Amino acid sequence: MILKNQNEWALHCCSVLSWVPPERYLSTKALAEFHDVPKEYLSKALQALSQAGIVEGTLGPSGGYRLARKPSDITFLDIVEAIEGKGSTFACTEIRKNNPCRTAKHCDNKPCAVARVMWEADAAWRNTLRGVRLSDLAKTLKETVPADLLEKTGAWVVDRT
Amino acid sequence: MILKNQNEWALHCCSVLSWVPPERYLSTKALAEFHDVPKEYLSKALQALSQAGIVEGTLGPSGGYRLARKPSDITFLDIVEAIEGKGSTFACTEIRKNNPCRTAKHCDNKPCAVARVMWEADAAWRNTLRGVRLSDLAKTLKETVPADLLEKTGAWVVDRT
DNA sequence: GACCCGGTACTCGGATATAATATGTCCGAGTCTGTACGG
DNA sequence: CCGTACAGACTCGGACATATTATATCCGAGTACCGGGTC
Numbered sequence: 312m313i314l315k316n317q318n319e320w321a322l323h324c325c326s327v328l329s330w331v332p333p334e335r336y337l338s339t340k341a342l343a344e345f346h347d348v349p350k351e352y353l354s355k356a357l358q359a360l361s362q363a364g365i366v367e368g369t370l371g372p373s374g375g376y377r378l379a380r381k382p383s384d385i386t387f388l389d390i391v392e393a394i395e396g397k398g399s400t401f402a403c404t405e406i407r408k409n410n411p412c413r414t415a416k417h418c419d420n421k422p423c424a425v426a427r428v429m430w431e432a433d434a435a436w437r438n439t440l441r442g443v444r445l446s447d448l449a450k451t452l453k454e455t456v457p458a459d460l461l462e463k464t465g466a467w468v469v470d471r472t
Numbered sequence: 473m474i475l476k477n478q479n480e481w482a483l484h485c486c487s488v489l490s491w492v493p494p495e496r497y498l499s500t501k502a503l504a505e506f507h508d509v510p511k512e513y514l515s516k517a518l519q520a521l522s523q524a525g526i527v528e529g530t531l532g533p534s535g536g537y538r539l540a541r542k543p544s545d546i547t548f549l550d551i552v553e554a555i556e557g558k559g560s561t562f563a564c565t566e567i568r569k570n571n572p573c574r575t576a577k578h579c580d581n582k583p584c585a586v587a588r589v590m591w592e593a594d595a596a597w598r599n600t601l602r603g604v605r606l607s608d609l610a611k612t613l614k615e616t617v618p619a620d621l622l623e624k625t626g627a628w629v630v631d632r633t
Numbered sequence: 634g635a636c637c638c639g640g641t642a643c644t645c646g647g648a649t650a651t652a653a654t655a656t657g658t659c660c661g662a663g664t665c666t667g668t669a670c671g672g
Numbered sequence: 673c674c675g676t677a678c679a680g681a682c683t684c685g686g687a688c689a690t691a692t693t694a695t696a697t698c699c700g701a702g703t704a705c706c707g708g709g710t711c
Contacts, residue, residue, distance in 0.1 A: 312475050313473065313561055315473060315694065318590075319564065319586065320567070322586045322590075338643085339644080345570070346567045347567070348567065349697080351696065352695065358646065361646090369704085370643080370701095370702060371645095372703090372706090395473050400475050403480065406480060406484055406507045409506070409507050409509075412621060425483045425487070425609065428600075428609070429475075440590075448586065451585045455585060460571075460573060460574060460578055464571060478656090500682085512659075513657050516656095516657095531663075531665050531683045531684080533665070533681050534666070535665070536682080
């Protein structure tokens, strides 16, 4: 079990999109070139983000995507759930019901104890992701990435909006 | 991204195996019958548990599996990692290196900021699983499952060891 | 000169192939247990 | 009665199908820009 790499792409793309000036757009083509990933497939990830209301796109020349909300209003969980879906990572198939010792009168008033633990772990994972916003990521990058690289990258992006 | 259902099977099987008296074994066939899952495929999950040192098996008649350690020494994480592997659920492919603005002199002294967040979430998930032991599960079951069903199930298991 | 209009180039979005993985099945080699046979 | 050889049952490991998912690609529909024509 491993997350799709579209998650990585989507997260990095959102990070890049936070450089886009207001009222402008950055095309899928530019994002694909920047990350060196197939443009057509990356498009699917961006579509998912668009449907989730995280980014918004427009058509025609000078079209593309931009963030639909402020970076401080977008969490990692928003992005990951747009790609992976909101469903739990653990699917309980209720195999406890197959216990041959059970009779009809044994009803399940409580969810399966095993599933409860797995769901709790899932919730912990999501809570961590919910606690990090895109604005936090930008701050971290500012602290760890060389200033000249950040500046050049920003210029590169603005140049293509 | 969703966990394999072998996780569910393995967890439930370990729970059942905690009923097995010392020095006895419960066969894959019995476990498969109990949960109504394909014996051959369940066998793969049990093999994984065996390789991880969580259960131990023996050959021949009256062979099968039993827990290799005390239920209080087996965590949910042990079982899940036996099935899913110990690797992180997030694979960083370092797409930041493809940034066309980068030059050779830009070295990465720190791991990718995006990956760090994802790994932190992964760690939170694992920590939750590490915090629940098989003995805790048994206790929960004793509180939520009707006493007569527990008793009958225990007898069913002992009957087949 | 200003406005309108249509063609063109570019975009997104969904539909369609291919690769990888999870799921499920099957079989042979090795090993232990219990039984039958022979001493 | 005791020891030994054999048959059966079970595990283990690998090889082999199938279903589902992830990855990658393609094509059509729609829209904004640009140039030319008109008032």
